[in-house]
Amino acid sequence: MEGSMFCYQCQEAFGNKGCTTSGRCGETSETANLQDRLIAELKAVALTLEGRTNVTREFSRFIVRAMSATLTDTNFNPDRIYSLIDEAKRALRTLDSDIQVDPSVLSCEDIEERSYRDLLMCGLKGVCSFAFHALALGYEDNAIYNFIIKVLSATAKPDTTHERLALLIVECGRIASIAMALLDEANTETYGSPAICHVSWKAGQNPGILMSGQDLKDLEELLIQTEHADIDVYTHGDMLPANTYPAFRRFPHLKGNYGGSWWTQAQDFASFNGPVIVNSNCITPVQDAYRGRIFTTGMVGCKGTPHITHRHIGMQKDFSEVIRLAKTLPSPTPLDTDSVVLTGGFGHHQVCSVISQIAHYIENGTIRRFIVIAGEDGRDERREYYTELAKALPPDTVILTAGGVKYRFLDLDLGKITGIPRIMDIGQINDAYSIIRIALELQNALGIRTLDKLPVSFVLSWYEQKTIAVFLSLLTLGFKNVRLGPTFPAFFSPGIVDVLTNDYGVKPITTAAADAADMMAGN
Ligand code: SF4
Structure with a gap:
């Protein structure tokens, strides 16, 4: 169904500007507008909760669940969004609140301010998604819940200043690290630490x-x-x-x-x-x-x-x-990947158990650099870059990967360095915390003062909101020169690009050969 809508929260936004009649993802304008309404209701709940004490976790759990329904490629069913809106209205009644919030994404006319608000909301959705998966296993953290309420309240108020939004974006990176750590704890305490094995x-x-x-x-x-x-x-x-x-x-x-x-x-x-x-x-x-x-x-x-x-x-x-x-259906038809056997399970428990050996190989020049290629995959033809990059990297580099971007190069045979595979898959984008842990342990083992001096480069492949949360967490931790592709998000204003470039060294991807050479030079 076509109508009027506006969404630019993923990398496949039309023309890298925004979807205005229907989503490239398959979203109808009806569902997109309902999701905007849902978020407005959640902001009203957050505004009501802000400053109250003795509020039960039930409201935060609901917000996390409902926010997760608005991530890209999640919910194309208007009836389900209607029922979440009803649930939000019930929460407001329970809280004896009549607060209303404007659902229009474009209600803020200042392009710079809107960009800050939307970058913050995009990162927040990633945080909510991590928190939602942790919650499914019974793991919660009030610091995350309080931050979610704080951001929804701040973005609901038209007079929230630029400076305040910028501070919240930085805090979003910090909270994203906490949410990823919580999810890692939830997954590994429940199911054990991933072990290196063939799949x-x-x-x-x-x-x-x-x-x-x-x-x-x-x-x-x-x-x-x-x-x-x-x-x-x-x-x-x-x-x-x-x-x-x-x-x-x-x-x-x-x-x-x-x-x-x-x-x-x-x-x-x-x-x-x-x-x-x-x-x-x-x-x-x-x-x-x-x-x-x-x-x-x-x-x-x-x-x-x-x-x-x-x-x-x-x-x-x-x-x-x-x-x-x-039981009534036939077995799967073999695919042309039928003979592929992958090696996975390089989570932080496995890699950190040999970190002193890895540090030794770095110090004696056997391994020159780790290149983290993490994030989601997508349909954009420019994503071929990630395959080309994996091929272009010199043989004394190791690729650490997380998320769907791995499908761009996981079947390449890049060999090993003294028994260490040149591609280490640490898991889902939800497992990106492993990358942070490995980097921190490596920093410790090498005795390097700041993370940006590590022989580690980051190339992110963003598609939706979780990679934006990971991106913010890397910047907050102090990593510099993070590359982001295949395009910068449509919600990055010129002012945001200036800050990211000048203060954090963030770069767009260029060509695989040029970026590989630049990263090997430490840039
Ligand atoms: S999620 Fe992406 S593809 Fe879908 S409507 Fe929004 S911007 Fe368009």
Whole structure:
């Protein structure tokens, strides 16, 4: 449905300016405008909560959940957004509040001020997403909740100054690090530390269920419910690193990964033949080839697609309908990646256990530099850059990667340096905390005073809001010369670009060869 809307929160915004009639992602103007209304209601709740004491965590939990529904590629179902708006209105009634907030994204006419507000909101959505995944495993932090309320309140007020917004953006980076650390704690305490292992991409003979997204709790419950059912479970897209957790590897029917990056799902889901469950922000409009065997869960929604509802207290989500359907469908068709076996599981526990050896190799010149290529993947043809960059880097460099951008180079054979693979996959973008931990441990092992002097360069591949949160956290920690591509966000004003360039050394990507040479020179 076409109408009037405005959204520029992801890298695929039309013309790198904004989607104005419908989203390139598949969002209709109706759903986009409802999401703006939802955020306005959440701001009203936050304004009401600000300064109150003895407020229960229930409101913060709701805000985190509802904000997660507004991330790119998450919820295309207007009915689900309506019900979240109703929930927000109920919260306001419970709080005895009649506060209202203007939902228009463009209500602020000053382009610089709007840019500060939207960069802040984009980072906040990333923080909310990390907090939402941690919450699913029972991990929470009041510092994160208080910050979310503070930002929603500040961005609801028209008189919040530029300077205040700038300070909040810096704080957003700090809170993003805390949220990532919390999620890392949640994941590793619940499922064990990822271990270096091989992940198969081979299609098996049994009927299968494919899970795409980032929510590990869903995968755990699906694996339990499919045990001894002669059904294989596969991961897709961002779920790939789940194969490296000890708690999941004990299930022999977790067969491995099937297909590629989130945006190749139309082909991958079609040839999978069995049911597919999408559980966080990576859904594209459903195609006829797999309509009828795709399910959403969590905050994901798509009109006409069956939704597996949330888990009730003390119970698992009910995947029985998916399992019943799987038993009636054929096994997956092998893909041309069938013979690929990937090595993953390079989380901070694994890498930091050999950090003194790595530091030794850096000191004696065996390893010259670590290049972090992290972030999401997407459809933009310019993302070929990330493949070319991996190929262009000299043989004495090691690539640390996290997030979907890995699909751009994970199957390249770049060899090893004295037994250390030249590509280390640390996991999802949700696992970016591992990169920070590795950098901090390396700083300590090398006795380097500031992080920007480490032989580590960052090249981010941004697509949506979580990478922006990671980006802000890197800047706040003190990393310089971070490269961001394939384009700068549409919500970066000239003033923001000036600050990022002059104060933090942020750069746009150029060509793989030029950037590789520049990074090797320490720039
Ligand atoms: S999320 Fe991205 S593609 Fe979708 S409407 Fe917004 S800017 Fe456009």
